[in-house]
Amino acid sequence: MxxxxxxxxxxxxxxxxxxxxxxxxxxxxxxxxxxxxxxxxxxxxxxxxxxxxxxxxxxxxxxxxxxxxxxxxxxxxxxxxxxxxxxxxxxxxxxxxxxxxxxxxxxxxxxxxxxxxxxxxxxxxxxxxxxxxxxxxxxxxxxxxxxxxxxxxxxxxxxxxxxxxxxxxxxxxxxxxxxxxxxxxxxxxxxxxxxxxxxxxxxxxxxxxxxxxxxGAGVCHTFFHAAGDIATGRDIIYNAKTRRVDACNALDCLLVDRPRLTDLPALCYRLSEKNVTIYADNEAFHALEGAYPLLEKATEDHYEHEWLDYKLTVRVVDGIDEAIEHIARHGSHHSECIITENRPAAEQFLRRVDAACVYSNVSTAFTDGAQFGFGAExxxxxxxxxxxxxxxxxxxxxxxxxxxxxxxxxx
The missing domain is CATH 3.40.605.10 (Aldehyde Dehydrogenase; Chain A, domain 1)
Structure with a gap:
């Protein structure tokens, strides 16, 4: 030295x-x-x-x-x-x-x-x-x-x-x-x-x-809002989680607005193609039980875990305020996403979430220097x-x- x-x-x-x-x-x-x-x-x-x-x-x-x-x-x-x-x-x-x-x-x-x-x-x-x-x-x-x-x-x-x-x-x-x-x-x-x-x-x-x-250690979230489109949500969730599980921009925790709880199986079913294990809170567990094959109960520690693996935490929240509060408490200020067709909700999420990269209807997998046009990172x-x-x-x-x-x- x-x-x-x-x-x-x-x-x-x-x-x-x-x-x-x-x-x-x-x-x-x-x-x-x-x-x-x-x-x-x-x-x-x-x-x-x-x-x-x-x-x-x-x-x-x-x-x-x-x-x-x-x-x-x-x-x-x-x-x-x-x-x-x-x-x-x-x-x-x-x-x-x-x-x-x-x-x-x-x-x-x-x-x-x-x-x-x-x-x-x-x-x-x-x-x-x-x-x-x-x-x-x-x-x-x-x-x-x-x-x-x-x-x-x-x-x-x-x-x-x-x-x-x-x-x-x-x-x-x-x-x-x-x-x-x-x-x-x-x-x-x-x-x-x-x-x-x-x-x-x-x-x-x-x-x-x-x-x-x-x-970044990246504990990255995607929030499926009450006004989210199922097809958009399904594709973004699949891409963000499975494109490269060992990347810091990979999805770690899916937050689902309570009014859309019944859509959770449709949002997640493609993840089973890649053998993604879901760790779900009680409400999400019951919504997925029998509809998703690789299902476990989540613990509080799971919400702050950067998986770097074929694993995903799922939690049900009451609206955008609770979603933002969860991200503030458990996130790492890396990459966060909202899926919604409601423009005021999207703008609120983009404005209030404290992270380096905040997305509306775009996969967090795009947090990358080349994708941003920087050439390298x-x-x-x-x-x-x-x-x-x-x-x-x-x-x-x-x-x-x-x-x-x-x-x-x-x-």
Whole structure:
């Protein structure tokens, strides 16, 4: 750690002076290096997967194959093709005394990324940080150690081929002491972004002395309002729950307006095609009993659970006020949806729900940087300061003010 971070700082200072064209050429070289090293990466990943319980939901997130590596290569090339977020004039004003003030986007410097069992994060995090002019320090948990070590080695091949310092990317072991040291490296590390479970994010927030962007554990809700359309609701619920159950934008809890309780079987029946287990409160349980095959009684703990699995909590509520109250009490400020044909109800929900992304008649699966037109994302921020929602390249930059004049002095 003591040698790693100073070397990263020197690399970051050099990177900040690089032209956008030079950065893009290096990203293309990195993509080529990853593509050429696919067999090496898969072999390293196999060593990590051998230590995992194959039945664990995290096993799928850990595993890399040729298809996923092809996706990684494509993503790096797409990031290279995006406009540079650095040096953008965000605002300007000319003062009465002739002084010109401009607000310009600039790199952070060193961004630390702490993550769990998704080794593809290593490639995404590097490419996004590098494009935004910052060095990247990776701190994976132990499940992905071999894969991330190989990822760093391969990425450095591409960097060296284009004349960049290899320390533009570095890896710390995922041990507790190393993580704490990274979190407390104020003055050396400029920003920390955790990607993973609520447990990880809480640990980072509670121990960090470096500024942090919290990325979502997502306890995501969909509220089927009294004026909801059944076909719309059925399709949105199915998509939000089953499209990618291990994504933070997946549906975790369905709230049903009491007047529509009898429609609950019609709303949920397609979920059985994917063997989704429903944990229902008493009223929902009785409405689904005999009509839905995989049914359990819900407990209070289920309402705050991010499932990341083929599981769903269902609760009956009395109207929009109780739905919003439930979301405020149990949600994670990530992605929330209302299904309704009543425009005033939709507008009320959109206005009152406190979340990064609030939807009306749209699946929460769209909470994604690419879907928002950002091109790529580091994660989904659930906080209110600096960046909120999908963190695109602009969210990985800070800014400074440039003031020019002709000898003005303050009276």
């Amino acid at each position: 003591h040698n790693t971070l100073p070397a990263c700082r020197a690399a970051a200072d050099t990177l900040a002076a690089a032209t956008p064209e030079k950065i893009d050429n290096a990203l293309i070289a990195v993509a080529d290096a990853v593509e050429a090293a696919a067999d090496e990466i898969i072999a390293a990943n196999a060593a990590d997967c051998e230590t995992m319980d194959s039945s664990a939901s995290s096993c799928g997130r850990l595993r890399l194959d040729r298809s996923r590596i092809a996706d990684i290569v494509s993503a790096i090339r797409q990031i290279a093709a995006l406009p540079s977020p650095v040096g953008v004039e965000l605002a300007s004003a000319k003062r009465p005394n002739g002084m010109l003030i401009r607000r310009i986007s600039v790199p952070f410097g060193i961004i630390g990324v702490i993550f769990e069992d998704r080794p593809d994060v290593a490639f995404d995090a590097f490419a996004l940080c590098f494009k935004a002019g910052s060095a990247c320090v990776l701190n994976p948990e132990h499940e992905a150690t071999h894969t991330v070590e190989k990822a760093v080695e391969v990425i450095r091949r591409g960097l060296l081929a284009q004349g960049f310092a290899p320390e533009c990317i570095a890896m710390l072991d995922g041990g507790h002491d190393a993580t704490l040291e990274l979190l407390r490296a104020r003055g050396t590390v400029d920003l920390i972004i955790p990607r993973g479970s609520r447990r990880l994010i809480d640990f980072v927030r509670d121990n960090a002395r470096v500024p942090v962007i919290e990325t 580091m994660g989904i921020s659930t906080q209110k300061l600096h960046a909120r929602g999908p963190i695109g390249l602009s969210g990985l930059c800070t800014y400074k003010f440039l003031i020019t004049g002709a000898g003005q002095i303050r009276p």
